Amino acid sequence: MPSRKLLQPPPSTVDFQKPTPNFPHRRHHHHHSLLPLLITAAAASILFLVLFLLFLRRRKRTAPSTTSTAGDDSKPPHRFSYSLIRRATNSFSSPLGHGGFGTVFSGTLPPPARTPVAVKLMDPTTTSSQQGEREFHNELFFASVLCQSPHVVAAMGFSSDPKRRRFLLVYDLMVNGNLQDALLHRKCPELMQWNKRFSVALDIAKGVLFLHSCNPPVIHSDLKPSNILLDAEFNARIGDFGLARLKSDPNLDVLDGGADFEEKKEGFLECDGGAVVVAVDDCETESVNTACYFEEGSLGVDHSPECFVRVPNLETSPETNGAGVSASPEMAVALAGAASLSPGFDKASSVQSEKGVKKNGKGMRSNSVRDWWWKQDNDEVAASSNPVGESKSVKDYVMEWIGKDVDKERQKGEWLGGEGGQLWKQEKKRMKKKKKKSRKHQLEWWESMEEEKFDDVLKKEKRRPARRWWKEEYGEELEKKKKKKKRKGLSNDDDDDDGNGNGSEWWMSDDALYRDRNAKKAKSKSRNNRGGADWWLEGLSGDLWRTRRNSFDSASGEIPKSGGVSSTPSMRGTVCYVAPEYGYSGDVSEKCDVYSFGVLLLVIISGRRPLQVNGSPMSEFHRANLLSWARHCARNGKLIELVDQSIQSLEKDQALVCIKVALLCVLKSPARRPSMKEVVGMLTGELEPPQLPVEYSPSTPSRFPFKTRKKGR
Numbered sequence: 001m002p003s004r005k006l007l008q009p010p011p012s013t014v015d016f017q018k019p020t021p022n023f024p025h026r027r028h029h030h031h032h033s034l035l036p037l038l039i040t041a042a043a044a045s046i047l048f049l050v051l052f053l054l055f056l057r058r059r060k061r062t063a064p065s066t067t068s069t070a071g072d073d074s075k076p077p078h079r080f081s082y083s084l085i086r087r088a089t090n091s092f093s094s095p096l097g098h099g100g101f102g103t104v105f106s107g108t109l110p111p112p113a114r115t116p117v118a119v120k121l122m123d124p125t126t127t128s129s130q131q132g133e134r135e136f137h138n139e140l141f142f143a144s145v146l147c148q149s150p151h152v153v154a155a156m157g158f159s160s161d162p163k164r165r166r167f168l169l170v171y172d173l174m175v176n177g178n179l180q181d182a183l184l185h186r187k188c189p190e191l192m193q194w195n196k197r198f199s200v201a202l203d204i205a206k207g208v209l210f211l212h213s214c215n216p217p218v219i220h221s222d223l224k225p226s227n228i229l230l231d232a233e234f235n236a237r238i239g240d241f242g243l244a245r246l247k248s249d250p251n252l253d254v255l256d257g258g259a260d261f262e263e264k265k266e267g268f269l270e271c272d273g274g275a276v277v278v279a280v281d282d283c284e285t286e287s288v289n290t291a292c293y294f295e296e297g298s299l300g301v302d303h304s305p306e307c308f309v310r311v312p313n314l315e316t317s318p319e320t321n322g323a324g325v326s327a328s329p330e331m332a333v334a335l336a337g338a339a340s341l342s343p344g345f346d347k348a349s350s351v352q353s354e355k356g357v358k359k360n361g362k363g364m365r366s367n368s369v370r371d372w373w374w375k376q377d378n379d380e381v382a383a384s385s386n387p388v389g390e391s392k393s394v395k396d397y398v399m400e401w402i403g404k405d406v407d408k409e410r411q412k413g414e415w416l417g418g419e420g421g422q423l424w425k426q427e428k429k430r431m432k433k434k435k436k437k438s439r440k441h442q443l444e445w446w447e448s449m450e451e452e453k454f455d456d457v458l459k460k461e462k463r464r465p466a467r468r469w470w471k472e473e474y475g476e477e478l479e480k481k482k483k484k485k486k487r488k489g490l491s492n493d494d495d496d497d498d499g500n501g502n503g504s505e506w507w508m509s510d511d512a513l514y515r516d517r518n519a520k521k522a523k524s525k526s527r528n529n530r531g532g533a534d535w536w537l538e539g540l541s542g543d544l545w546r547t548r549r550n551s552f553d554s555a556s557g558e559i560p561k562s563g564g565v566s567s568t569p570s571m572r573g574t575v576c577y578v579a580p581e582y583g584y585s586g587d588v589s590e591k592c593d594v595y596s597f598g599v600l601l602l603v604i605i606s607g608r609r610p611l612q613v614n615g616s617p618m619s620e621f622h623r624a625n626l627l628s629w630a631r632h633c634a635r636n637g638k639l640i641e642l643v644d645q646s647i648q649s650l651e652k653d654q655a656l657v658c659i660k661v662a663l664l665c666v667l668k669s670p671a672r673r674p675s676m677k678e679v680v681g682m683l684t685g686e687l688e689p690p691q692l693p694v695e696y697s698p699s700t701p702s703r704f705p706f707k708t709r710k711k712g713r
């Protein structure tokens with residue numbers, strides 16, 4: 001049979017003389033039936049190939065890193081379509097929280113990824129859209145590098161439509177939410193175990209160390225509990241890189257100038273010693289214009305971020321260009337902050353404020369910052385100290401505490417309305433009756449915060465009036481300063497140096513406080529125009545009043561969120577957590593993060609906010625300010641009092657190390673703060689346990705700023 005013949009193996013030698021067997025009819029039939037089959041098969045395979053390629057391409061563009069196959073070198077952030085994100089979040093139906101950027105929703109990426117995600121949707125109506133856009137670009141800029149750390153939550157994807165002002169960021173979902181919520185509100189039982197709390201602190205420290213180990217170092221700028229996210233096992237990861245920046249260092253050995261970049265097509269940002277290629281996606285993806293996030297003059301125009309990293313290419317909105325290459329990060333955020341505060345904000349005013357900020361380099365104007373402070377009012381503090389549920393806000397407390405010092409104008413209208421106003425009226429009546437007593441009492445009360453007058457033993461002693469106390473303690477020093485001041489003259493008081501020959505580092509010296517006090521006396525008239533609460537807050541917060549001088553540690557007070565509303569709509573960094581030097585010297589360094597970490601560590605150990613009043617204000621106020629309280633405990637040798645009493649299975653020695661590390665981190669002088677490497681070393685026990693510096697020793701006299709202010713009034 002011919003078919004059998006076909007299956008036969010070919011002859012080993014071919015006899016070319018022998019005629020080939022002839023099957024004319026059969027051959028003709030094959031020719032006719034195979035041709036259409038072959039054509040169909042070829043067409044089908046081409047079609048299949050095209051479809052396969054399209055599928056691959058689509059997958060590459062949409063699949064998150066977690067679904068990448070081995071060898072797939074595409075790195076986040078990936079671009080998602082808006083409709084995909086909408087489907088993933090079920091039309092943005094499950095909000096997780098709300099921040100300065102907008103609302104965060106939970107969702108799940110469609111198959112094949114099926115990754116649970118958190119989606120940040122920029123809200124162009126309620127926040128400053130300029131700020132939002134900048135944060136969006138900033139997050140993307142850092143995403144591809146930061147995603148490599150297990151202690152960081154970086155954006156894995158994004159979606160942008162500048163024309164419709166739609167900006168979305170996609171992150172891994174951290175199922176246990178943020179630390180602030182888990183620790184302070186929900187009081188998760190897991191976090192009541194010492195081991196877990198300590199591991200959270202260590203995770204954060206390692207995360208910050210990772211950022212600082214990058215080349216150039218990444219400064220987070222906004223470390224605080226609500227930016228620490230917790231996964232299912234309560235492992236902590238640092239999130240929210242909207243305000244992060246690269247450390248500006250002209251000596252950094254980065255890529256050659258921007259001119260070469262086009263050819264290189266990729267950049268480098270070294271992490272943990274190894275060079276990391278930060279190229280993202282192919283030429284069809286978009287790239288971000290992040291030029292405005294870098295320090296003017298430090299990296300220079302030729303050293304724009306594109307020299308460091310290649311990032312997806314987004315259409316640049318006119319606003320972003322408006323801030324442009326010349327805007328530094330501070331400017332950008334301050335500008336955006338101004339926008340968010342002022343309803344009438346427009347581009348012209350933005351340029352103006354940008355100039356203002358640029359000029360003095362001190363961030364926002366004091367008025368704006370002050371307004372911002374009041375905006376942060378919420379009833380959490382009030383609720384904690386007010387079991388009957390009166391809705392008292394921070395300012396109500398201020399006024400109750402300060403009593404008659406509060407400016408009358410503001411009492412009636414500007415600050416208070418409704419319930420707050422009623423409260424004030426009652427308070428005023430009470431204050432009138434006890435006028436003398438009250439004033440004396442306040443002074444003692446302030447003293448108590450730093451000078452431990454509330455200790456049982458000392459309570460029995462006759463208290464000195466604050467003025468006398470101050471004179472006794474610092475009279476000699478003051479006299480010297482007076483003489484020196486006379487010689488120098490008062491004219492250049494505000495801007496001259498602090499005695500260290502370094503005007504930009506005035507906060508390092510307490511001396512400046514006392515000298516400053518005299519000079520302020522001369523200007524008391526203008527200061528008196530401010531309300532008493534201003535004075536109170538200036539003393540208390542330190543960091544709030546960006547444009548004023550604060551020569552003391554930031555005895556900071558956190559403004560808790562109101563219903564999850566961001567506490568940082570307008571400032572770089574967050575009140576209470578921001579380092580005192582931030583925004584003054586322009587020398588923003590890793591030590592700013594170290595300071596914030598110190599506050600964060602104290603919060604973790606103590607399980608409370610930096611500013612918190614529980615129970616009746618008078619009995620609790622000496623503990624209200626966490627930093628002051630921690631210093632007070634250190635001077636008393638009672639550090640353990642800081643530890644949260646609800647912690648179980650406490651390891652006392654480890655807790656003490658944590659507190660000491662925290663106290664070192666919040667030292668006034670950035671140079672004296674440890675590096676994050678040292679912090680991690682001390683926490684893990686690889687380095688010697690920390691020794692507290694001399695200012696925390698019992699003999700060190702406390703110099704509480706309020707007395708200074710009070711005397712000046």
Ligand SMILES: Nc1ncnc2c1ncn2[C@@H]1O[C@H](COP(=O)(O)OP(=O)(O)OP(=O)(O)O)[C@@H](O)[C@H]1O
Pocket residue numbers: 096097098099100101102104118120153171172173174175177178181222226227229239240565566567568569
């Ligand atoms: N990846 C995430 N997984 C789970 N929840 C998240 C995630 N990212 C953010 N959230 C939640 O959304 C909330 C808002 O986050 P967002 O970073 O926008 O603001 P914030 O950090 O609270 O405030 P701010 O804008 O002042 O920094 C967070 O507090 C957190 O509870």
